[in-house]
Amino acid sequence: MSRVRRSGTKPELALRTALRRARVRYRPVSGSKLPGSPDFVFRQARLAVFVDGCFWHGCPKHGTTPKTNTFFWLTKILRNRRRDRRADRLLKSLGWRVLRLWEHETRCDIDRAARQIKALVKIRTDT
Numbered sequence: 871m872s873r874v875r876r877s878g879t880k881p882e883l884a885l886r887t888a889l890r891r892a893r894v895r896y897r898p899v900s901g902s903k904l905p906g907s908p909d910f911v912f913r914q915a916r917l918a919v920f921v922d923g924c925f926w927h928g929c930p931k932h933g934t935t936p937k938t939n940t941f942f943w944l945t946k947i948l949r950n951r952r953r954d955r956r957a958d959r960l961l962k963s964l965g966w967r968v969l970r971l972w973e974h975e976t977r978c979d980i981d982r983a984a985r986q987i988k989a990l991v992k993i994r995t996d997t
């Protein structure tokens with residue numbers, strides 16, 4: 871399990887609905903060709919959005935440390951985080967903007983997340 875990320879997972883679907891509600895034009899494009907495989911790709915705005923799982927990416931609020939195999943999990947999470955940073959750097963060097971949302975943000979305040987995306991998409995299309 872190199873990456874816990876399939877397309878059409880729950881947080882992604884919820885965010886897609888919220889984007890529609892916020893009237894953000896979004897055509898699903900595969901991010902698989904971009905560094906880190908972003909969950910949402912806004913090509914025109916050159917915005918890449920990731921929804922990071924709280925456990926897998928070590929969310930400061932919900933990143934728990936498992937009591938068994940602690941070292942194994944911590945190493946894994948650290949590695950994920952390093953990979954995230956690397957993907958961010960690569961994307962930025964390619965002229966993309968990166969927005970990372972925690973999975974919990976798509977749970978408790980998804981409309982805020984959608985508004986955040988909307989604002990970023992707008993910035994580019996207005997110029």
Ligand SMILES: [Zn+2]
Nearest residue numbers: 924929932974
């Ligand atoms: Zn979290």
